[in-house]
Amino acid sequence: MxxxxxxxxxxxxxxxxxxxxxxxxxxxxxxxxxxxxxPRRWAHVQRVAANAVELLEDLPLxxxxxxxxxAAAWVHDxxxxxxxxxxxxxxxxxxxxxxxxxxxxxxxxxxxxxSLARLEAGxxxxxxxLAAHPDSxxxxxxxxxxxxxxxxxxxxxxxxxxxxxxxxxxxxxxxLVSRCMHAVAGAARTAEVRLRAARDPLKGGVx
Numbered sequence: 001m002x003x004x005x006x007x008x009x010x011x012x013x014x015x016x017x018x019x020x021x022x023x024x025x026x027x028x029x030x031x032x033x034x035x036x037x038x039p040r041r042w043a044h045v046q047r048v049a050a051n052a053v054e055l056l057e058d059l060p061l062x063x064x065x066x067x068x069x070x071a072a073a074w075v076h077d078x079x080x081x082x083x084x085x086x087x088x089x090x091x092x093x094x095x096x097x098x099x100x101x102x103x104x105x106x107x108x109x110x111x112x113x114x115s116l117a118r119l120e121a122g123x124x125x126x127x128x129x130l131a132a133h134p135d136s137x138x139x140x141x142x143x144x145x146x147x148x149x150x151x152x153x154x155x156x157x158x159x160x161x162x163x164x165x166x167x168x169x170x171x172x173x174x175x176l177v178s179r180c181m182h183a184v185a186g187a188a189r190t191a192e193v194r195l196r197a198a199r200d201p202l203k204g205g206v207x
Contacts, residue, residue, distance in 0.1 A: 023070040027049070047155040056143055110144055146160075
């Protein structure tokens, strides 16, 4: 008699072929890794991706850059998946999994360093491992950081200030995550200014 046990989706999720679109494959990978075990995290990720798409409007980026930014939004938090957890530091665990499965270094670097991850990495002893992934400042990174900082834990749209307040309330003001989040919020505000400037250099802030 045939088994009726539902099959779990494959989590191998190799990278698309060279030149192929990253974002659709990244969405599938994030869905498979998060939606069953971590539904609230999956809701957050969906909001980050939606925010990224909105933030990318009118930015001077080629199609490949837009694709990379959206892909990064989808997979930035896959390191929370219990399937991938090795160090317990989700930016590093997510980036390591992507690297192992052949995803491009531009993407793994965005995941590894998203939202000023180097600060927390320094306190947790992961600085050297994180440095193995390239950090690439620029509009794509700014989009990811702002999209993440304006997405609530349950998928709601929030301001940067609301996101900061939520993190501090959940973790406590003295927790390392809360202390780092103050710097993350500041970095996200600065990234917002750069995005505005990129859309309209005559009216924007600092480039």
